[in-house]
Amino acid sequence: xxxxxxxCGNALPPTARFCSNCGSxxxxxxPIPGRPLVRPRxxxxxxxxxxxxxxxxxxxxxxxxxxxxxxxxxxxGTFGIAYLAGWIGIPExxxxxxxxPPGTGAYPPHI
Numbered sequence: 001x002x003x004x005x006x007x008c009g010n011a012l013p014p015t016a017r018f019c020s021n022c023g024s025x026x027x028x029x030x031p032i033p034g035r036p037l038v039r040p041r042x043x044x045x046x047x048x049x050x051x052x053x054x055x056x057x058x059x060x061x062x063x064x065x066x067x068x069x070x071x072x073x074x075x076x077g078t079f080g081i082a083y084l085a086g087w088i089g090i091p092e093x094x095x096x097x098x099x100x101p102p103g104t105g106a107y108p109p110h111i
Contacts, residue, residue, distance in 0.1 A: 038093045049086040 003012045005019035005026060012019060016026050037056040039048035050068050054061035071079035 037090055039087075039090050040093045041095075047083075047087040048092075049083055049090060052086070052090050 003014050003016060003026060004010065005012060005022060005024060007024040008019060008022045010019055010021040012026060018024065019026055035055050037052055039052045040055065041048075044051045045065070050064045051061050053059070054064045068079065068083065072083075
């Protein structure tokens with residue numbers, strides 16, 4: 001996405017804070033703070049969809065799980081399809097990379 005200067009109309013990279021042509025401040029869209037939407041490997045109950053949504057948006061996981069259970073009971077299957085879509089569509093958290101302790105002479109494999 002290209003950002004344009006409001007003063008002179010010069011095209012700028014998305015990370016620019018000042019215009020390289022006229023020097024005026026550039027006010028672009030600010031990134032949304034939060035965690036990425038991934039299904040965690042630790043702490044999940046069934047597939048980690050509720051925990052992923054709660055962590056990504058800063059919500060309480062218990063409230064998300066209660067809303068999900070009530071939605072399952074009331075929606076007539078719509079929540080089940082949405083939960084299944086989240087299970088398939090939300091990527092799983094990657095495994096942490098484990099390196100040997102320093103000073104052992106072993107190095108991580110290079111691919």
